[in-house]
Amino acid sequence: MQSKVAIVSAYMTQFGELWTEGLRDLAEEAATGVLEATDNSIGKKEIEALFVGNMASGTFTGQEHISAVVADAADLIDIPNTRVEGACASGALALRTAYMAVQAGFYKTVMVVGIEKMTDQTCPGKIQETISSSMDVDWEAHLGLTFAGVYAMMAKAHFDQYNTNRRHLAAVSSKNHTNGSFNPRAHFQRKFDIDSILKFPFVAEPLSVMDTSPISDGAAALILTHKDNARKYTDAPVWITGSGQGADSLSLHARDSLTSMKASRVAGWKAMREARITPKQINVAELHDGFSISEIIGLEDLGFFIPGEAGPATLEGQTALNAKYSINTSGGLKARGNPLGATGVAQAVEIFLQLRNSAGNGRQVDDAQIGLTHNIGGSGATSVVHIYSN
Amino acid sequence: MQSKVAIVSAYMTQFGELWTEGLRDLAEEAATGVLEATDNSIGKKEIEALFVGNMASGTFTGQEHISAVVADAADLIDIPNTRVEGACASGALALRTAYMAVQAGFYKTVMVVGIEKMTDQTCPGKIQETISSSMDVDWEAHLGLTFAGVYAMMAKAHFDQYNTNRRHLAAVSSKNHTNGSFNPRAHFQRKFDIDSILKFPFVAEPLSVMDTSPISDGAAALILTHKDNARKYTDAPVWITGSGQGADSLSLHARDSLTSMKASRVAGWKAMREARITPKQINVAELHDGFSISEIIGLEDLGFFIPGEAGPATLEGQTALNAKYSINTSGGLKARGNPLGATGVAQAVEIFLQLRNSAGNGRQVDDAQIGLTHNIGGSGATSVVHIYSN
Numbered sequence: 001m002q003s004k005v006a007i008v009s010a011y012m013t014q015f016g017e018l019w020t021e022g023l024r025d026l027a028e029e030a031a032t033g034v035l036e037a038t039d040n041s042i043g044k045k046e047i048e049a050l051f052v053g054n055m056a057s058g059t060f061t062g063q064e065h066i067s068a069v070v071a072d073a074a075d076l077i078d079i080p081n082t083r084v085e086g087a088c089a090s091g092a093l094a095l096r097t098a099y100m101a102v103q104a105g106f107y108k109t110v111m112v113v114g115i116e117k118m119t120d121q122t123c124p125g126k127i128q129e130t131i132s133s134s135m136d137v138d139w140e141a142h143l144g145l146t147f148a149g150v151y152a153m154m155a156k157a158h159f160d161q162y163n164t165n166r167r168h169l170a171a172v173s174s175k176n177h178t179n180g181s182f183n184p185r186a187h188f189q190r191k192f193d194i195d196s197i198l199k200f201p202f203v204a205e206p207l208s209v210m211d212t213s214p215i216s217d218g219a220a221a222l223i224l225t226h227k228d229n230a231r232k233y234t235d236a237p238v239w240i241t242g243s244g245q246g247a248d249s250l251s252l253h254a255r256d257s258l259t260s261m262k263a264s265r266v267a268g269w270k271a272m273r274e275a276r277i278t279p280k281q282i283n284v285a286e287l288h289d290g291f292s293i294s295e296i297i298g299l300e301d302l303g304f305f306i307p308g309e310a311g312p313a314t315l316e317g318q319t320a321l322n323a324k325y326s327i328n329t330s331g332g333l334k335a336r337g338n339p340l341g342a343t344g345v346a347q348a349v350e351i352f353l354q355l356r357n358s359a360g361n362g363r364q365v366d367d368a369q370i371g372l373t374h375n376i377g378g379s380g381a382t383s384v385v386h387i388y389s390n
Numbered sequence: 391m392q393s394k395v396a397i398v399s400a401y402m403t404q405f406g407e408l409w410t411e412g413l414r415d416l417a418e419e420a421a422t423g424v425l426e427a428t429d430n431s432i433g434k435k436e437i438e439a440l441f442v443g444n445m446a447s448g449t450f451t452g453q454e455h456i457s458a459v460v461a462d463a464a465d466l467i468d469i470p471n472t473r474v475e476g477a478c479a480s481g482a483l484a485l486r487t488a489y490m491a492v493q494a495g496f497y498k499t500v501m502v503v504g505i506e507k508m509t510d511q512t513c514p515g516k517i518q519e520t521i522s523s524s525m526d527v528d529w530e531a532h533l534g535l536t537f538a539g540v541y542a543m544m545a546k547a548h549f550d551q552y553n554t555n556r557r558h559l560a561a562v563s564s565k566n567h568t569n570g571s572f573n574p575r576a577h578f579q580r581k582f583d584i585d586s587i588l589k590f591p592f593v594a595e596p597l598s599v600m601d602t603s604p605i606s607d608g609a610a611a612l613i614l615t616h617k618d619n620a621r622k623y624t625d626a627p628v629w630i631t632g633s634g635q636g637a638d639s640l641s642l643h644a645r646d647s648l649t650s651m652k653a654s655r656v657a658g659w660k661a662m663r664e665a666r667i668t669p670k671q672i673n674v675a676e677l678h679d680g681f682s683i684s685e686i687i688g689l690e691d692l693g694f695f696i697p698g699e700a701g702p703a704t705l706e707g708q709t710a711l712n713a714k715y716s717i718n719t720s721g722g723l724k725a726r727g728n729p730l731g732a733t734g735v736a737q738a739v740e741i742f743l744q745l746r747n748s749a750g751n752g753r754q755v756d757d758a759q760i761g762l763t764h765n766i767g768g769s770g771a772t773s774v775v776h777i778y779s780n
Contacts (some may be wrong), residue, residue, distance in 0.1 A: 024528070055455075058448045062531075064523040065445075065477035068640040068771040072526070077644070080635035081772070082483055083475040087455035093472055097487060104494025133454040136462070138414070141452075245439075245470035250458040254467070381458040382471070 003274070005102045006230035006237035007388070008223050009038040010352035012345075015218035015337030016187045023061055023117040024073040026219040030113050031074030034221035039234040042223065048107040050074070050081040053094030053114040054341035059130045061117055070113050087134030088290060089377030090114065091220070091344025092384035096243050098224050099386075108226050114345030115219040127215055131340075134378040136251035148212060150252060150379040151291040152204035157258035158293060159206065161308070166206055168311030169292040170197040173210045173334050175320050176289060180331020182362030187216045187337030211292040216337030220345040222352070238355045238371075242277075242387035244270030250381040263383035264301035264374065272303075275387035277370060279303035282387075284354045284365045285325060285372040286347035289332040298374050299327070302385070326365040329354060344375035348386065355390040393664070395492045396620035396627035397778070398613050399428040400742035402735075405608035405727030406577045413451055413507040414463040416609040420503050421464030424611035429624040432613065438497040440464070440471040443484030443504040444731035449520045451507055460503050477524030478680060479767030480504065481610070481734025482774035486633050488614050489776075498616050504735030505609040517605055521730075524768040526641035538602060540642060540769040541681040542594035547648035548683060549596065551698070556596055558701030559682040560587040563600045563724050565710050566679060570721020572752030577606045577727030601682040606727030610735040612742070628745045628761075632667075632777035634660030640771040653773035654691035654764065662693075665777035667760060669693035672777075674744045674755045675715060675762040676737035679722040688764050689717070692775070716755040719744060734765035738776065745780040 011033035013026055021029075035042055052067035063069055067081035084094040091114030098112045121127050132141040135150055158164045174194050180186040192210065200208040223233070230237040246266030249255050256262065272278065279302060287302075289295035299310035304325055313319065319327040330336045330350035333343060351371035353359040371388040401423035403416055411419075425432055442457035453459055457471035474484040481504030488502045511517050522531040525540055548554045564584050570576040582600065590598040613623070620627040636656030639645050646652065662668065669692060677692075679685035689700035694715055703709065709717040720726045720740035723733060741761035743749040761778040 056448050058446050058520070058523055059454075061527070062519070062523055063527040064449070064475065064520070065525070065640065065768050065771065067476065068637070068768065069526070071637060071771075072640050072644075077637055077639045077771075080637055081476075082487070082635075084487075085454065085473040085475055086457065086471075097472070097474075100491055100494055100496055104490055104496075106490055106494075129452070130448070130454070133448055133452055135455070136459070137451070137453040245472075247458070247461060247467055247470055249467045250455065250462050254462075378455050378458065381455065381461075381467075 003239060003241050004227045005099050005224055005240045006227055007240065007352050008225050008230055008233040008237050009034050010222050010349040011037045012185055012220035012349045013218050014185050015216045015339060017119050018217040021217060023057065024069065026115055026117060026217065027070040027073035027113060030219035030221040031076065031111065034111065034223055038223060042233050044076060046109050047076060047079060047111050049079050049101065049110045050076055051094045051098040051110060051112045052081065052083045053091035053345055054083055054116060055085055055087055055090045056130050061120055070115060086382040087377035088340045089344055089375045089382045089384050090341040092373065092375035095345060095348055095386065096245060096384055099240055099243050102224050102226055108229055110224050112222045112224060112345055113219060114342035116339035116341040117217050118215050118339060119217050139251040146204060148204040148207055151293055152207045153252065154258050155206050155293040161259050164296060164311040166198060167194060168296065168315050169211050170194045171315040172289060172292040172295045173197050176328045176332040176334040179321060179329050179363050180335025183331050183336060186331040186335050187214050188335045207291055213290050213333035213338035216339040218337060218339035218342045220342050220349050222345060222348055236356050238352045239389050240386055241389050242271035242275030244268060244385045246383045248381055250378060252379060260307065261297060261301050261380035261383060263380050264298060267383040267385040268302040271385040271387050277387060282370050282372050283326060283368040284329060284351060285327050286330060286350050287327055287374045288376040289328060289334050290338060290376065294376060302374060321363060322366055329359060329363045329365060344384065347373040347375060351388050355388055393629060393631050394617045395489050395614055395630045396617055397630065397742050398615050398620055398623040398627050399424050400612050400739040401427045402575055402610035402739045403608050404575050405606045405729060407509050408607040411607060413447065414459065416505055416507060416607065417460040417463035417503060420609035420611040421466065421501065424501065424613055428613060430622065432623050434466060436499050437466060437469060437501050439469050439491065439500045440466055441484045441488040441500060441502045442471065442473045443481035443735055444473055444506060445475055445477055445480045446520045451510055460505060476772040477767035478730045479734055479765045479772045479774050480731040482763065482765035485735060485738055485776065486635060486774055489630055489633050492614050492616055498619055500614050502612045502614060502735055503609060504732035506729035506731040507607050508605050508729060509607050529641040536594060538594040538597055541683055542597045543642065544648050545596050545683040551649050554686060554701040556588060557584060558686065558705050559601050560584045561705040562679060562682040562685045563587050565704065566718045566722040566724040569711060569719050569753050570725025573721050573726060576721040576725050577604050578725045597681055603680050603723035603728035606729045608727060608729035608732045610732050610739050612735060612738055626746050628742045629779050630776055631779050632661035632665030634658060634775045636773045638771055640768060642769060650697065651687060651691050651770035651773060653770050654688055657773040657775040658692040661775040661777050667777060672760050672762050673716065673758040674719055674741060675717050676720060676740050677717055677764045678766040679718060679724050680728060680766065684766060692764060711753060712756055719749060719753045719755060734774065737763040737765060741778050745778055
C-alpha cells in the first residue's frame with residue numbers, strides 16, 4: 001500500500017512533574033501548539049477529526065471519555081473525537097488509527113493528541129497500581145508482580161542467554177540522559193556517566209532506578225494530512241511510509257521467549273516491508289526504553305543488531321548521536337519522560353523534528369532522511385512501529 | 391464512498407448481573423460464539439485484527455490494555471488488537487474503527503468485541519462514580535451532578551419546550567420491556583404497563599428507576615469482512631452502508647440546546663447520506679435509550695419524527711414492533727441491558743439478526759431490509775450512527 005499520509009506539524013509540551021498543569025491545560029497547549037507550529041497557517045476548521053492516545057485517565061484523574069475532554073480544551077468540539085488505548089502504546093495506536101483513516105480517505109486532515117496526567121494522585125500507590133494495569137492483572141499484578149518486576153525477569157533472562165550485563169543497561173540510560181540534556185522539553189536534562197548510574201538502588205534486581213523511565217505528565221500532538229494537501233501547509237512534510245502493529249500474550253508465562261518480543265518483531269517487519277526499507281537505512285529512531293532492557297531488546301527485535309549484540313554495541317557507543325544508529329535522540333522515555341499515552345506521539349514529534357533538521361543544537365542527527373518509532377504496550381503484548389521519511 | 395464491508399456473523403452473551411462470569415469468561419464466550427455462529431466455517435487464522443469497545447475496565451476491574459486481555463481469552467494473541475473508547479459509545483466506535491480499517495483495505499476480515507464487566511465492585515458507589523466519568527467530571531460530576539441528573543435536566547427542558555410528559559417516557563420503557571420479553575439474552579425479560587411504570591420512585595426527577603437502563607455485564611461480537619470475501623462465509627451478509635460520528639461539548643452548559651443532541655443529528659445525517667437513504671426507509675432501529683428521554687430525543691434528532699412529536703408518537707404505539715418504525719426490538723438499553731462498551735456492538739447484533747429474519751419469535755420485524763443503530767457517549771458529546779442493509 002502506497003502511503004498517502006504526511007505529518008505537517010508537531011508539538012510537545014514540557015514533560016515532567018507538572019504540578020500546575022491539569023489534563024485540560026496540557027490538552028489545550030498541545031492542540032493550540034501544534035496548530036501554531038504549522039509552517040503555513042492552518043485553521044481549526046481544517047481539522048476534520050481528533051484521535052487521542054491515553055492509557056488511564058479513568059484511574060489517574062477519574063475522567064473517561066477523555067477524547068471529548070481534549071476536544072473541549074482544544075476548542076474542537078464540532079469534529080469526531082476518538083480515544084484509542086493500548087497501555088503505553090496508546091500514543092502510537094492513536095497515530096496508526098489516524099493514519100488509517102486519512103489513508104482510507106475518511107478524513108483529509110486530522111489531529112493526533114497523546115496525553116497523560118499521572119501525578120494528580122493523593123495516594124502514591126495508586127500510580128504503580130495503574131501502571132501495573134497495563135500487564136496481565138489476573139495472572140501477574142494480583143500475585144504481587146510489579147511492572148518493573150516483569151522487565152527485571154526479561155533482563156535476567158537476557159543476561160543469562162547473551163551475557164548482557166548491568167553496564168550495558170547503564171550505557172543505555174547514560175546515552176539517553178546525554179541526549180535528553182539537549183532537549184529543553186525533556187523531564188530530565190542532566191547527564192549521568194555509567195559509573196554513577198551503577199550506584200543507584202535497585203527497583204527490581206537487576207534493574208535500578210536508573211533503568212526505569214519516570215512518572216511524567218505531558219502531551220504531544222501531530223497534524224496528519226492527505227498527500228494532496230501536504231504542500232499547502234508546509235514545504236517540508238514528513239511522510240509516514242510504513243505502519244505495523246504486532247501482538248503477543250499479555251502475560252509473560254505464555255510467551256515463546258523472554259529475551260525478544262514477538263510483537264515488536266512483527267510490527268517492525270510489517271512497517272519496514274510497507275516502507276520498503278531495511279534497518280540499515282534508518283538514520284534516527286525513537287525506541288521504547290520504558291526500561292533500559294527494553295531498548296536493548298528493541299534494538300535486536302527491529303534488526304539493528306543480532307540478538308546479544310545490542311548491549312555491547314550500546315556500550316561501544318554505536319547507538320549514540322551520529323554514530324552507527326542515532327537512537328533516542330530526544331532522551332527517550334528515560335530522560336524525555338514517559339507520560340504513558342503521550343509517549344508514542346512524542347516519539348513521532350522527535351522524528352518529525354529530526355527529519356526536518358530542526359531538532360536543535362546538540363541532538364540533531366546529520367542528514368537524517370529515514371526515521372523509525374517503536375512504542376510498546378505493557379510488557380510487550382502490543383507493539384507499534386512507524387517509518388518516516390522526508 | 392461506496393461501502394465494501396459486510397457483517398458475516400454476530401453473537402451476544404447473556405446480559406445481566408452475571409456474578410459467575412468474569413471479564414475473561416465474557417470475552418471468551420463472545421469471541422468463540424461469533425466464530426461458531428458463522429454460517430460457513432471460519433477459522434481463527436482468518437481473523438486479521440481485533441477491535442475492542444470498552445469504556446472503563448480500568449476503574450471497574452483494575453485492568454487497562456483490555457484489548458490484549460480479550461485477545462488472550464479469545465485465543466487471538468497473534469493479531470493486532472486495539473481498544474477504542476468513547477464512553478457508552480465505545481462499542482459503536484470500535485465498530486466504526488474496524489469498518490474504516492476494512493474499507494481501507496488494511497485488513498480483510500476482523501472481529502469486533504464490545505465488553506463491560508460492571509458488577510465486580512466491592513463498593514457500589516464506585517459504579518456510579520465510574521458511569522459519571524463519561525460526562526464532564528470537572529464541570530459536572532465534581533459539583534455533585536449525577537449521570538441521571540444530566541438526563542433529568544434534558545427531560546425537564548423537553549417537557550417545558552414540547553409538553554412531553556412522564557407518560558410519554560413511560561411508553562418508551564413499556565414498549566422496550568415488551569420487546570425485551572421476547573429476547574432470551576436480555577437483562578430483563580418482563581413486561582411492564584405504563585401505569586405500573588409510573589409508580590416507581592424517582593432517581594432524578596422527572597426520571598424514575600424505570601426511565602434508566604440497568605447496570606449490566608455482557609459482551610457482544612461481530613465479524614466484518616471485505617465484500618470480496620463475504621459470500622465465502624455466508625449467503626446472507628448484512629452490509630454496512632453508512633457510518634457517521636458526531637460530537638458536541640462534553641458539558642451541558644456549553645451546548646446550543648438541551649432538547650436535541652447535535653452529535654446525533656450530525657452522525658445520523660452523515661450515515662444516511664453515505665447510505666443514500668432517508669429516515670422513512672428505515673424498517674428497524676436500535677436507539678440509545680440509556681434513559682427513556684434519550685430515545686425520544688434520538689427519534690427526533692435522527693428525523694423519525696419532528697421535534698416534540700416523538701413522545702406522543704411513542705404513546706400512540708408508532709414505534710412498537712411492526713408499527714411505523716420498529717424501535718429497539720432487542721429491548722433496548724432499558725430491557726436488553728447496558729454493559730457500556732458492549733452496548734453499541736449488541737445494537738449491531740440485533741440489526742444483523744433482524745435483517746436476516748432470524749430475531750426469533752415475538753420480536754422479528756416483517757420484511758426488514760434497512761436497519762440503523764444509534765449509540766451515544768456520555769450525555770451526547772459523542773454519537774455514532776450506522777446504517778445496514780441486507
